[in-house]
Amino acid sequence: MEPWNPLFRGVLVTALILLVGVPPTLSFVVFPELERRGLDTTRARHVSLSIITATLIGAGLAASALAVGNARASEVGTFLTWMGSTAAGGAWTVFIAAAIVSGAVTAGHRAFSERVSRRFWLGTVSVGALVMLVAFCWTRFSTAIENPAVAILVKFAHMGGGALWVGGLAVLAVLPSLVPREPETDLAEFVLSTVRRFSLIAVAGVTIAVTTGVVISAWHVPALSALVTTKYGILLSLKVGLVTVAAAIGGFNRVVLHDEIAYSVGESKGVAALPGMLTGVRPRIAASDAVSTVTRSIRIELTILMLAVGLSVALTTAVTPSYELLEPAVAASSEVVQGVPLTEFGTLLELGAISVALAGALTLGYEVGQFGVHRKERKEQPDSQPREEVELSND
Known part of the structure; x- marks a missing residue:
């Protein structure tokens, strides 16, 4: 190569x-x-x-x-x-x-x-x-x-x-x-609506990517020990760790940052219902800082995911899959780790993929419901009509 x-x-x-x-x-x-x-x-x-x-x-x-x-x-x-x-x-x-x-x-x-x-x-x-x-x-x-x-x-x-x-x-x-660079623009509410809309796409994408990723891992990693004894397994473990951290940041953006911005503009009714642990780390965000705060957090999430993409490229171009190195030994082994035969590790991963798919489907259903509720509330509010564009002659 x-x-x-x-x-x-x-x-x-x-x-x-x-x-x-x-x-x-x-x-x-x-x-x-x-x-x-x-x-x-x-x-x-x-x-x-x-x-x-x-x-x-x-x-x-x-x-x-x-x-x-x-x-x-x-x-x-x-x-x-x-x-x-x-x-x-x-x-x-x-x-x-x-x-x-x-x-x-x-x-x-x-x-x-x-x-x-x-x-x-x-x-x-x-x-x-x-x-x-x-x-x-x-x-x-x-x-x-x-x-x-x-x-x-x-x-x-x-x-x-x-x-x-x-x-x-x-x-x-x-x-x-x-x-647009318009001082009268209510960017905080724009950010809220943007995050809500994107959550639908993000949850669907994460669910599909993680579910199929677990399936591919089940094909390529025939044994639990391969995650720490082969270069492929080690890189895969690092990738999974990065994706997990990025997903956690995404959840923080959606649950904590979104609701705190909503609270600051008087929109949220659910901030008080946040779990106690999350209310303890809830940042205080002014409406004028909504764009910069959300953008900064998203850039961190994106940077971590790009590192994961780099590891994916390495896994598919420069590293021998674990199954090519360990499969014969695993097939002949009766080693048991925490009560689970290593030969069944792939089956466990496939069951994990099903669990991820179900959890993702439930989360997506929740996001769709939330999106529908906010859309209905906007229609019921008389002051939620789009504002008229500012004429250039008035700038």
């Missing part, structure tokens, strides 16, 4: 995460809240165009660099021969085609926003990103199981769920650049 391969792989994975996760957050979270409050969306549109354009270029260049290396290593002849005669070549062709279509529509929206609507643009990029993700997973799936279709599907779901979470956080991390 070429030394630069992990670097390009990391750039490609990061670009895919952004392409899959950014458009849904813009479509469902940011733009609807800006428009509902009558706020100017010009800054958000310009920043979104820049992010998506740069990400498409990065994805195309990284994928092409990896393709050139693969073509040379395959020794099938010319690059065109590699494209037409190998699965990797076909996947790269589909990947680049989807990137070109997405880029063309992005350029069209930038130049002709009246003809190429924002909904069509973000929808096209979302579909293109999913096609690119399928192409990526087509030749980069786990060989620990015999059914390639299942391995591809699980990897697609794992990366897609993670992308919804991480890509959405990337949008909220630049939230100050998305809102």
